[in-house]
Amino acid sequence: MEKKIERMRRARKSRGRIRQRGAYRLSVHRTPRHVYAQVQAPDGSRTLAAASTVEPGLRDRSGGTGNINAASEVGRMIAERAKEAGINQVAFDRSGYRYHGRIRALAEAAREAGLQF
Structure with missing residues (x-):
């Protein structure tokens, strides 16, 4: 539990x-099976865009x-949905996880898709 x-x-x-x-x-x-990403308002009251590996297809x-490929796909999806909502710049909250593996793949894919952070 210390971890x-x-x-x-x-x-x-x-x-x-x-x-x-x-x-x-x-x-x-992230969990061992899935990766979830959300873009939230500055005050934390609303979720403006969301994407995850749970989605069909x-x-x-x-x-x-x-895996890393799925995390990259989630990164691309969240960037597209955030841009549709009119958001181009965000702060990346990695939730205490190391910037490594799936977290890194998601972040790099979101940057490549046009999201700035």
Whole structure:
């Protein structure tokens, strides 16, 4: 349980800095099977765009849901949906996870699709 507590401590620290900046937040959550991403309003009251590997059709395109290819696809989808909502710049909230593997793949794909952070 210590591992989760440490991750939550890191997440709380970075979320505090994001809240001070008053920026839209691209929040990422991962499980061993899936990756979830949301763009939230600066005050945290609303989710403006969301994408995840749970959505139908993604499993076939990326060869599974808990891999780097799936995370990249989620990154592209969240960037497209955020741009449709009129959001071009966000702060990346990695939720205390290391910037590595699926988290990194999602972030790089979102940047390539035009989202700035």
